[in-house]
Amino acid sequence: MHQDIEEILLSEEQLQEKIADLGKQITRDYAGDHLLLLGTLKGAVPFIADLARAIELPLELDYMAVASYGNSTQSSGIVRIIKDLEGPIDQKHVLIIEDIIDSGLTLHYLIDLLKRRNPLSLKVCSLLNKERLRIKDVPIDYYGFTIPDKFVVGYGLDYAQLYRNLPYIGILKPSVYSEEATPEKTHKSMAEQK
Numbered sequence: 001m002h003q004d005i006e007e008i009l010l011s012e013e014q015l016q017e018k019i020a021d022l023g024k025q026i027t028r029d030y031a032g033d034h035l036l037l038l039g040t041l042k043g044a045v046p047f048i049a050d051l052a053r054a055i056e057l058p059l060e061l062d063y064m065a066v067a068s069y070g071n072s073t074q075s076s077g078i079v080r081i082i083k084d085l086e087g088p089i090d091q092k093h094v095l096i097i098e099d100i101i102d103s104g105l106t107l108h109y110l111i112d113l114l115k116r117r118n119p120l121s122l123k124v125c126s127l128l129n130k131e132r133l134r135i136k137d138v139p140i141d142y143y144g145f146t147i148p149d150k151f152v153v154g155y156g157l158d159y160a161q162l163y164r165n166l167p168y169i170g171i172l173k174p175s176v177y178s179e180e181a182t183p184e185k186t187h188k189s190m191a192e193q194k
């Protein structure tokens with residue numbers, strides 16, 4: 001296990017078993033449809049690569065790069081689009097593939113944006129669903145695992161762009177990020193200075 005990991009939450013085997021199940025469900029649900037898997041860069045790359053191969057249907061892959069976490073464990077609250085889709089989606093059934101839903105801000109923003117492009121249908125598949133009070137409530141049509149409210153890395157998920165290549169999902173040791181300036185800490189220290 002990597003020295004910065006406190007605990008392995010989901011092993012490679014657990015991930016692959018669940019992805020095979022999700023692939024079967026999606027294969028059943030989208031039979032006969034023009035399906036577009038829309039992966040969110042960068043975090044969802046390992047998941048979409050494995051999931052696409054577990055779906056036994058013709059499908060298209062495209063990606064949007066969106067980011068809101070920067071180098072922090074807290075969402076900045078501002079979702080930035082770094083790369084958009086290549087073409088229109090009005091003739092396609094779009095399934096958004098996310099690695100994790102945490103505050104809900106990223107997905108809320110994406111759904112709002114994509115709905116305005118009139119896809120035939122728009123659904124969400126997220127590998128992880130963090131158990132916490134969402135800032136934005138979002139629908140999740142398919143998900144792999146519910147996880148506790150801890151900052152996790154691996155299998156695509158990063159902290160400050162690192163750990164994405166770990167083959168498992170693990171809880172990051174808080175000592176790795178305890179010095180970071182979170183919005184709460186900045187607010188508190190500003191209040192203390194007054």
Ligand SMILES: O=P(O)(O)OC[C@H]1O[C@H](OP(=O)(O)OP(=O)(O)O)[C@H](O)[C@@H]1O
Nearest residue numbers: 041042043067068069102103104105106
């Ligand atoms: O529900 P939320 O609180 O919005 O968090 C979920 C999003 O945050 C992460 O992306 P990030 O902004 O870190 O970009 P990345 O995929 O490039 O790491 C993650 O990959 C999800 O897309």
Ligand code: HPA
Nearest residue numbers: 102150151152153157158
């Ligand atoms: O727990 C997390 N880990 C990594 N990236 C994230 N983005 C939202 N939540 C997380």
Ligand SMILES: [Mg+2]
Nearest residue numbers: 043069157158
């Ligand atoms: Mg990230």
